[in-house]
């Protein structure tokens with residue numbers, strides 16, 4: 116119960132877009148005549164003043180304004196509580212309901228006070244906060260693609276979020292692989308910027324789902340995931356992972372589709388699917404048992420055992436481990452040499468190695484995505500995501 120009641124607050128922390136429908140001045144501002152009483156003029160002015168604000172006051176404030184407005188015009192919350200998965204309406208409902216039996220007049224006064232604290236004078240005196248490093252970047256800069264010396268490098272570039280992959284990033288990676296498959300490069304490399312390789316799927320991909328669109332979103336996410344994994348299965352040139360740090364979830368499972376995996380000795384490999392109420396993807400339900408044997412694969416995929424780079428190497432998931440201090444230098448020296456090899460020969464050899472499995476991998480990918488789609492709609496998955504978020508919120 117406590118977990119559910121904190122979900123609204125947690126969602127606001129994790130999902131800035133959660134309250135998009137409260138975007139200023141979208142808070143419903145139509146005043147009913149019956150609501151107008153003693154301080155009605157001040158209240159009406161405040162409502163109009165709010166429309167003139169130049170700066171978005173932020174979701175927390177908009178939520179307060181929403182609740183006060185509802186209380187001032189309709190009195191205590193009197194509508195049925197929205198379902199647990201209806202995040203936005205539930206968050207709004209919680210805010211309004213939290214005002215209890217606050218009298219309409221007090222709500223009106225509080226609303227007027229709050230709007231006046233957001234007046235242009237306080238607006239102009241307030242400092243503009245610098246955006247976080249990743250926020251400054253347009254979405255396309257979260258996946259940086261460069262091509263030089265026969266190597267196309269696709270770098271996950273969201274270091275402040277441990278290179279977690281947003282839905283836009285999945286699409287950008289698909290696009291980058293499509294371009295790399297026909298560009299002049301000989302080999303393609305995927306790596307991460309900063310300390311992490313990647314923390315896998317951005318968990319706010321789940322919380323950003325608009326209410327009433329959960330099934331449709333899960334269906335679309337299933338298609339996106341299938342296309343994402345297919346672009347690895349079908350990639351025609353040598354594909355190399357340069358795992359510069361810890362790797363979690365989807366970026367680990369797709370390693371079975373890479374041709375070579377180099378890891379820093381700082382890297383770890385973690386697939387916490389059961390903890391998240393989910394199931395394996397990236398064809399790992401097939402590639403992992405094949406690579407490391409069923410019992411080692413089960414420890415990772417069922418029980419989320421985190422492997423060190425050396426363990427992953429011993430089990431065949433990683434090709435070679437390098438000391439962190441020389442990792443970049445050694446790996447890139449080697450890759451530059453590999454990139455000088457005849458490209459057609461490399462392609463043809465890769466085709467020989469991989470072609471017999473392709474059809475099977477497509478079928479496995481499709482099945483994994485169908486199963487996951489069901490998982491995303493399950494209570495187990497939703498409550499596991501909430502558990503993770505609440506644990507991180509340190510509440």
Ligand SMILES: CCCCCCCCCCC/C=C/C(=O)SCCNC(=O)CCNC(=O)[C@H](O)C(C)(C)COP(=O)(O)OP(=O)(O)OC[C@H]1O[C@@H](n2cnc3c(N)ncnc32)[C@H](O)[C@@H]1OP(=O)(O)O
Pocket residue numbers: 275276277279280314315316317318319320321324329332333336340363364365366387388391396491507
């Ligand atoms: C309707 C359904 C729609 C679904 C759409 C899905 C689309 C396809 C799905 C494909 C299936 C993929 C599955 C997976 O990849 S499962 C794995 C998911 N990843 C995780 O569970 C990792 C979660 N993160 C962590 O455990 C830790 O953050 C980590 C160990 C990685 C790092 O810990 P550390 O203490 O070093 O750092 P912080 O926790 O403080 O994190 C720093 C900031 O980065 C943010 N962060 C980190 N990881 C993620 C993530 N995966 N998603 C979103 N954000 C992440 C974290 O919140 C911190 O941000 P703030 O500084 O803003 O708090």
